[in-house]
Amino acid sequence: MINRFGNWVREGQIWGSIFRHGVPRDRRTRAMAILSNVFLHLHPVAIRKSSIRLSFTWCMGGITFFLFLVEIVTGVLLMFYYRPTVEYAYFDIQGLRAHVTLGLLRELHRWGAHAMVITIWLHMLRVFLTGSYKPPREFNWSIGVILLVLTLLLSFTGYLLPWDQLAMWAITVGSNMARATPGAGSEGPLSAFIQIGGVPLVHAGDDARFGLLAGTFVGPNALLRFYVLHCVFIPCVVTVLLAVHFWRIRKDGGVSGPL
């Protein structure tokens, strides 16, 4: 009965228009299943046995990607509840905790972010220890390093948004460093030499820290700036780089293995 219903669905026009291949039961249809699906075709059709052993890749790249997707989904949902202004930010989060049904959004988003930082390190560790950055994969390692930096920046910009004491002071500690940028921070080495006729060009009102915070302290402008970076700019860049990363895995001959 169920079988017959299943067959009826699979033979109908709707199913056939979505999946242009038969049930993946033989080599040809299984290959078609991968090739004719935009998401699955990130994969090759066939893959080395050693590459899919869990103890080789630890699935860490995949888990990192999974966590990135979790962050996108929960992040978009959080944006429905959150306004990035000093008046509302904290109380929106508080309201989210108190009133939203099944309020796990913030938990999923926060722990997912922490987990992603850990899994990306572990992924890098795996890639290093299997020597998978060696030719022809040098460039993909470089893409990976940029992804790592961006992931940390995503986490860092997101840290400010709850606008509680923890958030504000962690970002204060972090962004104070920018003040010390050589030649570009008001308290950085050599900055004092950058001047015209005795007027210093690098001071607290225009240095690297000011650029980061849009002000001389962690205030409303910093909140807005971090919000836009966190929700729009960095995720977009990461998405593009991920496309390159995955494309290059295929082009470099798939997950590495002994030659």
Add this chain to the structure above:
Amino acid sequence: MDSILAASSTLDSVKHFINVACEPHWFLIISVLAFFIFLIGYRTWTKPIVAGTVSALATLFFLASCADTNFAKIVTKADNVPIVIMMVTVSFLLWLAFRQAAINDERMEKGEPLIEAGADDKVLVWPDLVYSELIALVLCTALLIVWAIILRAPLEQPADPNVAPNPAKAPWYFLGLQEMLVYFDPWLAGVVFPGLIIVGLLAIPYIDKNPRGNGYYTFKERKFAITTFLFGFVILWVVLIIFGTFLRGPNWNFFGPYEFWDPHRPAALLNTEFHDLFWVNTLGRPLPGHYLIRELPGIVLLGAYFMLGPVIMKWLFFRKISRDIGFIRYSVLCVLILFMLLMPIKMVLRWTLNLHYIVGITEWFLNV
């Protein structure tokens, strides 16, 4: 009664011993020793029996420690749980990697095929990979949801620019850098070192010209590369994060794992400058008036470190490597390694001589 008292005082002395062993210098010295023992003895300790016993003991130790309120309070703080998870996963996966490396190295010596051998055996992605991915997806989703249900995301008091918490900590993944602030000025710890870490990571594939060990686990064929990378990752990154999270309390003071975080403990640090050591203590003269002359000894010392370092390292260890990778790659490698080693060197100088700055041109904010 007596025996209970005796037991509790032994317990206290054990705790005291561990508290002392966790002081910055002991903690790092023990970590570094463990690190090298780990690398040298990788074929022995990675055996499942040894590794299993060690991890069982570590788990026991951890659980027993949770009976101590000060310990439990820090470890179970919601935002610290990820770091405990990180410690467990990093240790487990390092074991997994070195276990496979040990097996592969042994097989290569005997001329047997590697674990990863059979590169031409291919399987279809549907179903073999797609289904594993589905299972991983379901498992990870379940784990994350359980984690989210058990632990609430913390929310502290509303931000108040006038009330600074003590300690004010950076996000946990940057705590290694914050720990470096103890030893270096922000321009190094917060700007130059992170920049060099990124540059160094980017440079790895272009410096490492060793064609072996591509696509399989091995230690024997890549000893230098793996040791250097892991020293940076495990000791200077992960261990410092653990240290910064669990052992740094109010005023960034050190607190042992079983100590109460007392905000009133004073920070008693009397630091010495290198220029004092040189001019006053050694030569017995007053400090020269001009800061460039005053700092000349430190500048010469640092200059020698970066100019002679590569030459000495070449004589001592890198004859073959420097020949293999050429002048430019070797120079980049040396600069990166010398900067990396600057961290532990400065730490040791601080612990032994209380050294504050090697070069201290405070007039320019240029302090090393």
